[in-house]
Amino acid sequence: MGIPFKRLLRFLIVPVFGVLLLTGCEEEVNPFVEEDRFFTLFGYLDTASNNQYVRLMELRTEFADAGETSIDAIVTTTEIETGEVVAWRDSLITFGDGTSGHVFVGNFQPVPGWRYQLDVTRSDGKRATATTLVPELEVVDAREPDVGFAGVTQKIFWPQVDFIPFRVEVWYRTLDTSLPSLPFREAVVLYGDAHSRVGELENDGWEIIVRYAEDKEEVSKQLGVSEGAQPILMSMGMRLTMTDDSWRPPDGVFSEEILVQPGTxxxxxxxxxxxxxxxxxSYEWTLDPSITSQAGYTYPGGKR
Structure with missing residues (x-):
């Protein structure tokens, strides 16, 4: 059984806590003596942010003092393509349940298509490391719109995308002539799993169908106009939030039963x-006048 992608980190952390609980309850059990593992970390780089975050925990053979505020760790990232090294700073965060933990912050914006290595080093030289290759945009193919009984639809094909996106958004950029100071307004429609709107794997890429008639109700609501109104449509766009290849689960399914197994x-x-x-x-495109009208909008310069 699959689990929602946003719940992934909660299940990733379960195996580690399970081992720590066993260690605390039975003094003879010391699972880390024979293993060269020194830290547990969770985090990711986000190209949309100038600040990056990693949650860090030390692996210990006994529980630390609950009042301890320091951690024996230096965290850095190395940009493999340039060799640039960024030192991360430690922040002690109090979470919603009252517990506290160390979250390291790196001040930089990762570059799509580049590889980054994260290093966590103790004062004795012991180290944990991980690498990630940031996803990059390939050429996108906006197929010719199709006009049928259900209205206008259009297939958008993303080559090289071979896994379900974390998030799919379609935006409609409109012109509001009543607001000269803010002429452009955007309505963003979130495509979820219902009716396969998030798309599917097709011919070595990911294909998503834009259904203009289905989107019109949400677009009208966000713009504050009636469904019968025909806003001036300047352009269309689609945005995919994509994860790197490291996020691929066993057999392509985020299963709770599988993910809770240590090291999986x-x-x-x-x-x-x-x-x-x-x-x-992100990819942006325009519609020709006839398709714009049939989709329920007004072409720029046309009559409303």
Whole structure:
């Protein structure tokens, strides 16, 4: 049985906590003596942000003092293509349940298509490391619109995308002549799993069908106009939030039963956990006058 992608990190952390609980309850059990694993970390690089975050925990053979505020770790990332090294700073965060933990912050914006190596080093030289290749945009193919009984539809094909996107958004950029100071307005429609709107794998790429008639109700609602109104449509766009290849689960399914097995979903050497990256892949296009009208909008310069 699959699980929602946003719940993934909660299941990734379960195996580690399970091991720590066993260690605390039975003094003779010391699972880390024979293993060269020193940290547990969870985080990812986001091309849409100038700040990156990684949650870090030390692996210990006994529980640390609950009041301890320091951690024996230096965190850096290396941009493989340039050799640039960024030192991350430690922040002690109090979470909603009252517990606290170390979240390291890196001040940089990752570059699509580049590889980054995360290193976590103790004062004795022991180290955990992980790498990620940030997804990049390939050439996108907007197929010819199709006019049928259900209205106008259009297939957007993303070559090289071979896994379900984390998020799919379609935006409609309209012209509002009543607001000269803010002429352009956008309505963003989130494509979910219902009716396969998130798309499917097709011919070595990912194909998503834009259904203009289905989107019109949400677009009208966001613009504050009636469904019968025909806003001036300047352009269309689609945005995919894509994860790197490290996020691919066994057999392509995010299964709770599989993910809770220790080491099943970890790409950290010298530790446990996960480090990946995400990128916002965007593509924009325009419709010709006749298709714009049939989709329920007004072409720029046309009569309303």
């Amino acid at each position: 979903f970890s790409n950290v050497e010298g530790g446990f956990g996960f480090f990946g990256s995400i990128n916002q892949l």
